């Protein structure tokens with residue numbers, strides 16, 4: 001069943017060029033909903049079963065319930081639906097890899113930033129968890145670092161329509177830093193789906209061992225037959241080996257990529273998430289190794 005979109009308030013558009021704009025999303029969702037009702041022969045409104053706690057067309061308040069510092073600059077933040085609201089949702093739904101927009105206000109004005117929910121929270125919690133790297137001079141970073149338990153925040157989403165092509169036998173994920181968030185969500189879904197028979201490899205580029213985000217979660221996932229990962233450290237003063245992980249005390253370079261893609265080029269899809277420079281560099285190396293650009297997706 002499809003939910004009718006909630007119309008945004010006139011004040012929801014902050015006129016700061018957010019992508020996507022809430023008004024455009026509402027128009028598109030309304031068209032989809034009308035089409036859905038038409039197809040189901042019921043223009044009066046469709047029976048609702050799923051009531052998502054978050055909406056792409058209006059802001060919803062979520063309260064901070066956990067604030068954990070994972071490294072000097074990285075925080076794990078957990079939010080739950082603000083139950084003082086009138087709507088009574090029954091789930092928090094998003095597709096792995098999708099992102100949410102957080103709206104905030106500072107001395108300059110209103111602005112939004114994108115964050116990716118990670119699947120460490122149960123859907124029935126009506127909330128979500130994100131991993132955030134905070135920058136000293138970042139507008140949202142400053143606010144998120146100081147956020148107090150119980151404080152209310154305004155979110156909309158989910159957005160993003162990446163669809164993985166499962167026809168490729170090998171799915172090769174390459175993440176840098178917090179770029180792990182959407183890739184972890186996608187990998188988590190694949191390994192838990194018994195119908196998927198793809199081999200999944202993750203190359204995770206981090207600064208040092210303290211920067212290996214979601215380390216315990218990745219290790220747990222590696223107990224599945226089809227998933228393995230290797231970590232590359234750009235600044236490896238000392239390697240604190242945990243479990244039996246494969247950790248390279250060096251940046252990810254072409255020979256490592258070659259070693260993995262060798263013999264798989266026609267059967268491999270690569271998915272990259274990191275800074276623009278990182279993603280473009282890895283993409284060009286993969287193309288040089290014979291992977292077609294159509295088979296390389298940049299997040």
Ligand SMILES: Cc1cc2nc3c(=O)[nH]c(=O)nc-3n(C[C@H](O)[C@H](O)[C@H](O)COP(=O)(O)OP(=O)(O)OC[C@H]3O[C@@H](n4cnc5c(N)ncnc54)[C@H](O)[C@@H]3O)c2cc1C
Pocket residue numbers: 099113114115116117130131132133134135136137138139140141142178181275
């Ligand atoms: C689809 C999408 C999903 C995202 N998901 C996440 C997520 O799950 N977790 C997360 O932490 N971030 C994520 N981001 C990035 C996030 O939206 C913000 O850009 C980030 O938190 C910085 O915002 P800010 O307002 O603090 O910094 P801004 O005020 O926008 O930037 C100020 C300064 O911060 C520094 N800075 C900002 N971004 C970067 C960067 N990427 N690399 C290096 N320096 C930077 C620079 O010094 C910059 O000049 C995502 C972005 C997109 C587009």
